[in-house]
Amino acid sequence: MRRSVFLCLVSIVPCLAAGAILAQDAPRLRGPEPFTKEIPAPPMQRQVTDDVRVRRNYPDQPPVIPHSIEGYAMDLNANKCMSCHARKFTDQSQAPMISVTHYQDREGNTLGGLAPRRYVCVSCHVPQTNAKPLVDNVFTDMDALAEPERQPERGRH
Amino acid sequence: MAAGISRAWGWFRGNPWVRTALSPPGYLSLAFLTLGGFVAGVIFWGGFNTALEYTNTEKFCVGCHEMQANVFEELKGTIHFTNRSGVRATCPDCHVPHEWTNKIARKMQASKEVWGHIFGSIDTRDKFLAMRKHLAEREWERMKANDSLECRNCHSSESMDLTKQNPRAASAHERFLFSGERTCIDCHKGIAHRLPDMSGVPGWQ
Numbered sequence A: 001m002r003r004s005v006f007l008c009l010v011s012i013v014p015c016l017a018a019g020a021i022l023a024q025d026a027p028r029l030r031g032p033e034p035f036t037k038e039i040p041a042p043p044m045q046r047q048v049t050d051d052v053r054v055r056r057n058y059p060d061q062p063p064v065i066p067h068s069i070e071g072y073a074m075d076l077n078a079n080k081c082m083s084c085h086a087r088k089f090t091d092q093s094q095a096p097m098i099s100v101t102h103y104q105d106r107e108g109n110t111l112g113g114l115a116p117r118r119y120v121c122v123s124c125h126v127p128q129t130n131a132k133p134l135v136d137n138v139f140t141d142m143d144a145l146a147e148p149e150r151q152p153e154r155g156r157h
Numbered sequence B: 001m002a003a004g005i006s007r008a009w010g011w012f013r014g015n016p017w018v019r020t021a022l023s024p025p026g027y028l029s030l031a032f033l034t035l036g037g038f039v040a041g042v043i044f045w046g047g048f049n050t051a052l053e054y055t056n057t058e059k060f061c062v063g064c065h066e067m068q069a070n071v072f073e074e075l076k077g078t079i080h081f082t083n084r085s086g087v088r089a090t091c092p093d094c095h096v097p098h099e100w101t102n103k104i105a106r107k108m109q110a111s112k113e114v115w116g117h118i119f120g121s122i123d124t125r126d127k128f129l130a131m132r133k134h135l136a137e138r139e140w141e142r143m144k145a146n147d148s149l150e151c152r153n154c155h156s157s158e159s160m161d162l163t164k165q166n167p168r169a170a171s172a173h174e175r176f177l178f179s180g181e182r183t184c185i186d187c188h189k190g191i192a193h194r195l196p197d198m199s200g201v202p203g204w205q
Helices: A002-025 A087-093 A142-146 B002-014 B016-022 B030-054 B065-075 B091-095 B100-109 B111-118 B125-145 B167-177
Strands: none
Touching (some): B100 B111
């Protein structure tokens, strides 16, 4: 009995110590204030709604939404996004059509329309805000890695 | 023929109710009847309009739990309920015509809704959801028929500044609204309440 208590302590103490040490290094996403203190929420960020297409950071990235989607229906009954981005509405809306990958089910069979697994657009496509990143972004564009001599701006992003 | 008309006229004048109504008053003065009629008219007309206006308030609309638990709850999250400028569109602003004749016509139609309330046609959430498409279609049809008048009571295309809109909205309004090709409700469905199953509705899929 005493032995197991001792073993327990021996295993718990390093964990607690490590936690305390690592906690000092962890990025404080909630700001410099200690978590015991209640701080006012930061203001809501404004959405980017300038309708200018945003470059993808890598080829498979779901494109981000450059317009407001406030109040858009997205439920079992209705999908407002498809009122512009569905193939049959792109001539009147001049919006980009949903990608052909969205017509395929998980087995790769091409369907007649939007695949059910792709129905909830905002699972992948999201609007952006002007918020300042909480931590530095060290992402490097793939092109900058593959062809450094043709990407003089490497290092700036 | 003439004899027939004359006989009918005689029968009409001979009716005791008609005789009383057409004979001059025996006790009341002309001044009393004139002024009294005027005052009674004012009271009746004022009371009628007061009652009419009372039925045209948000408080009255959400007095029925069908409205309060379903459509009013849904309205609460939308821009027509809270927004940066603090203007609120309440139920009658969008669902009752503001002009008197049309308002009375709509109020008469609403007697059907009183019937629905009494007999509980949408008194549970499930019943409401089952009826939602029908209810929504009635409103869409009404607004399409009057060229989205209730929208335009506040949002007129004359006072719309396209340069203040984002390019997407500006071009859509220029192409479809200003050309008269479409009216507000054609594109702006479900802006204040949740939508029914939209399969088969033009512009949706």
